[in-house]
Amino acid sequence: MVAVNPAVHKILSYVPFLLVLIDLRYEGVCGKDESLGNHLEMGKKLLAAGQLADALSHFHAAIDGDPENYMAYYRRATVYLAMGKSKSALPDLSKVIELKPDFTSARLQRGNLLLKQGRLDEAESDFKKVLNSNPSDKDENEAQSRLMKSDEIQRWVTQSRANFDRKDYITAVAHLDLIIETCVWDVSSRELRAECFIQMGEMGKAISDLTAASKLKSDNTQAFYKLSTIYYHLGDHEMSLKYGDAVSKYESVIKTEPNVPQYSHHAKERICHCLAQEQQDVSRAITVCSEVLQSDPQNVNVLKDRAEAYLLDEQYEEAIKDYETAREHSENDRQIKEGLEKAQRLLKQSQKRDYYKILGVKRTAQKKEIVKAYRKQAQQWHPDNFQDPVEKKKAEKKFIDIAQAKEVLTDPEMRQKFDNGEDPMDPESQQGGHHQNFHSGFQGFNPFSSGQFNFKFNYQ
Numbered sequence: 066m067v068a069v070n071p072a073v074h075k076i077l078s079y080v081p082f083l084l085v086l087i088d089l090r091y092e093g094v095c096g097k098d099e100s101l102g103n104h105l106e107m108g109k110k111l112l113a114a115g116q117l118a119d120a121l122s123h124f125h126a127a128i129d130g131d132p133e134n135y136m137a138y139y140r141r142a143t144v145y146l147a148m149g150k151s152k153s154a155l156p157d158l159s160k161v162i163e164l165k166p167d168f169t170s171a172r173l174q175r176g177n178l179l180l181k182q183g184r185l186d187e188a189e190s191d192f193k194k195v196l197n198s199n200p201s202d203k204d205e206n207e208a209q210s211r212l213m214k215s216d217e218i219q220r221w222v223t224q225s226r227a228n229f230d231r232k233d234y235i236t237a238v239a240h241l242d243l244i245i246e247t248c249v250w251d252v253s254s255r256e257l258r259a260e261c262f263i264q265m266g267e268m269g270k271a272i273s274d275l276t277a278a279s280k281l282k283s284d285n286t287q288a289f290y291k292l293s294t295i296y297y298h299l300g301d302h303e304m305s306l307k308y309g310d311a312v313s314k315y316e317s318v319i320k321t322e323p324n325v326p327q328y329s330h331h332a333k334e335r336i337c338h339c340l341a342q343e344q345q346d347v348s349r350a351i352t353v354c355s356e357v358l359q360s361d362p363q364n365v366n367v368l369k370d371r372a373e374a375y376l377l378d379e380q381y382e383e384a385i386k387d388y389e390t391a392r393e394h395s396e397n398d399r400q401i402k403e404g405l406e407k408a409q410r411l412l413k414q415s416q417k418r419d420y421y422k423i424l425g426v427k428r429t430a431q432k433k434e435i436v437k438a439y440r441k442q443a444q445q446w447h448p449d450n451f452q453d454p455v456e457k458k459k460a461e462k463k464f465i466d467i468a469q470a471k472e473v474l475t476d477p478e479m480r481q482k483f484d485n486g487e488d489p490m491d492p493e494s495q496q497g498g499h500h501q502n503f504h505s506g507f508q509g510f511n512p513f514s515s516g517q518f519n520f521k522f523n524y525q
Contacts, residue, residue: 100449101130101137108140117148118490122468129443135164139171150476151178169200173208180215183244183251185222189215218244225257234261252282259291268295311339333357334367341370341377344429350374365395372404377428381412410486420470420483428484432475439471 108123124141131137138157145154155178161171176191192215195208221240228237241258248254259274272295279288315332323329334357340350354371358364368391375384388405395401421428424438446464451457469490473479479489 101127101134104130105134105137105140108144112140112144112147117144118469118472119465120144121148121472122465125468125472126464129447130449133164135161135168138164139168142171142174146174151181153476154178167198169195169198169204172198173204176208176211180211180218181248181250183248183254185215185219185248214247218247222254225254229257229261232264234264237261238265250281252278252285255281256288259288263291263295271295309339309343309345312336312343315339330357330360334364337367338370341373344377347374347377347429351378363394365391365398365401369400369404372408376404376408376411379411379415379428381408381415384408385412407486411484414483414486414488418466418488420473423466423470424474426474430474435471435474439467439475442467443471 104123104127108120108127111117111120111123121141121144124137124144127134127137128141138160142154142157142161145151145157155175158171158175158178161168162175165171172191173195176188176195179185179188179191189212192208192212195204196212200208221244225237225240225244228234228240238258238261241254241261244254245251245258255274255278259271259278262268262271262274272292275288275292275295279285279292282288315336318332319329333353337350337354337357340346340353343350351371351374354367354374357367358371361367368387372384372387372391375381375387385405385408388401388408391398391401392405421430424435424442426434426438430438443464446460446467448457448460448464451460473483473489482489
């Protein structure tokens with residue numbers, strides 16, 4: 066028998082262990098690839114079926130599993146566009162182009178979105194790169210057409226600013242109308258048109274443009290300031306103040322005139338209203354409103370404000386009581402009717418799926434808190450963390466619920482729907498909208514073909 070060197074014998078003793086490790090690693094990689102493929106395939110099927118929210122959840126999971134998969138970003142962008150969420154689609158399209166610069170359809174889509182935002186130079190750059198990439202006849206025609214439109218808009222921009230400088234506001238508005246017809250999300254053009262309307266004395270139109278500008282651009286303090294100034298001059302002083310500042314002013318009234326019950330009562334009534342609208346100190350809003358109602362139990366406005374505060378505090382039955390009491394004294398008040406219906410929906414909703422509870426956040430939580438909670442929950446419940454088939458299945462469902470909760474609560478429009486008692490992820494609670502638009506606008510359309518998409522965009 067041949068003697069085995071002790072060192073060789075020691076190495077051989079580790080072979081079974083190494084084989085196990087290699088086997089486990091191979092199994093993990095295959096499992097990951099299989100999971101990624103399942104998410105992409107399931108998302109594709111759901112998108113084709115018009116189940117956009119569910120498709121989105123799968124593409125989220127696919128990207129979490131492989132952040133370098135350009136097709137996962139492209140498909141998620143497709144879902145965002147189909148949902149009318151073009152603002153969310155833009156970063157995904159940019160990521161696709163970063164990972165695969167020769168992806169013509171993605172670049173053409175991004176150019177169209179940039180054009181709508183009024184980012185003309187960037188849009189033209191995309192269109193020119195499409196033309197230089199040996200595109201299909203269809204893509205070449207569209208890129209050429211959009212490039213010509215962008216050149217035309219560049220001239221209108223120059224002319225509108227020159228007209229404004231000459232104080233020819235009517236002509237400036239005419240050019241700005243043409244610009245905004247294509248660049249529907251162009252903040253600077255809307256702000257310039259609003260300034261023209263202000264100079265022309267058409268405050269209603271100015272408010273419309275400034276309101277849109279304040280929503281299209283985050284922290285648009287200039288637009289907010291101009292809105293406040295207009296409201297102030299129109300006599301709506303409370304709209305021109307931040308609610309916190311208004312509360313301070315009303316509190317000073319109480320301190321200045323403590324022995325004049327009429328002033329004190331009115332000030333508390335306005336504090337109640339401001340706190341309910343500010344949505345930051347709900348408990349205090351309920352307390353102040355209750356103090357007013359002790360001496361004036363039939364005050365309809367305060368009943369409505371306290372009901373709103375109860376809704377924010379998730380005391381739905383109390384909110385219903387206040388709305389019903391208010392309705393007894395003001396039967397034709399539309400706000401009471403809508404508030405009561407909303408409270409009843411939220412009460413019913415609270416007995417079903419609650420996205421706030423899924424993520425463990427309050428209804429007043431900011432987006433940053435929601436994203437932080439989502440990451441923590443997603444990390445805990447990621448299906449790859451579970452080996453047992455039963456537990457893995459449970460984790461998959463939980464993971465999708467978490468992804469849906471994040472999707473709803475970080476999207477202003479979907480969150481508003483949910484806060485109004487409608488579950489945007491539940492097809493039965495939908496009253497038309499995106500899903501119907503998807504079917505009507507995409508019949509016979511393969512969302513993953515290389516051809517150009519024909520979406521109708523709503524910037525959110």
